Amino acid sequence: MPRWIFPLLVVAACSQAAFAAPSESLVDAEVASSQAPLPVAVQLKSESGVMRSFEQAGHDVADNTSALVTTAMGFVGLRYRRGGNSAETGFDCSGFVRAVYEKTAGLVLPRRAKDQAASTEVIDKRDLKPGDLVxxxxxxxxxxxxxxxxxxxxxxxxxxxxxxxxxxDMHASYWQRRFNGARRVALDGDAIKRLSVAQNLRE
Known part of the structure; x- marks a missing residue:
């Protein structure tokens, strides 16, 4: 397991323990059910860190995807806010995804979840790699x-x-029943360079 994973595990565990469960009466604008599972500890396999650019077939950017994961994990504990798309104000689901890709790769994804799905590459669930969208x-x-x-x-x-x-955990019954697609963001040359720089800064 890469050395950079261990600090993320500590951050995730501490962040999840620091917040009490909210009232079940609070209803999400994007996750309507109050039966979503509780947080689980994240365990990442080192061999799963691979993503490929659709514009540069065969170009292995395994090291770069860890920068996306690191950025995403850095937001653990930030509050939900409907319509939010910044760390200062809080995030809704699509605002969070948008911020991860814009901050790390300089890519500006569409604002809404359904538009993010429409503008990215359809992949099979079995082919999911770190950094892909679910x-x-x-x-x-x-x-x-x-x-x-x-x-x-x-x-x-x-x-x-x-x-x-x-x-x-996507294997939890709540998420298994509601899963309806996996997508991959196509990385152009500039995005790959930014990811590489971001990764080098973290090493």
Missing amino acids: FFNTMRRAFSHVGVYLGDGKFIHSPRTGQQVRVE
């Missing part, structure tokens, strides 16, 4: 919720009103 039907409509895949069946997202950015 979508869920949480409001009786497709692609109403989105998160960033971390590896080993875990993803990170901004769940709902009254809660904070956290890590979840």
Whole structure:
């Protein structure tokens, strides 16, 4: 397991323990059910850190995807805010995903979850790599919720009103029933360079 993973595990565990569970009466604009599972500890497999650019077929950017994961994990504990898209104000689910990619790779994704799904590459669930996007039907409509895949069946997202950015297990029954698609963000040359720089700064 890469050395950079261990600080993230500590941060995630401490952040999740620091916040009490919110009232079940709080309803999320994007995750309507109050039955979402509690946070789980994130465990990442080192061999799962691979993503490829669709514009540069065969170009291995395994090291670069860890920068996306590091950025996403750095937001653990930040509060949910409907319509929020910054660390200062809080995030909703699509605002969180947008911030991760803009901050790390300089890519500006569409604002809404369904538009993020429409503008990215469809992949099979079995082909998920860290940094890919995972979508869920949480409001009786497709692609109403989105998160960033971390590896080993875990993803990170901004769940709902009254809660904070956290890590979840896609194998939990709640998410299994609502999963409705995986997508990959195509990385152009500039994005790959930015990811490489971001990764080098973290080493």
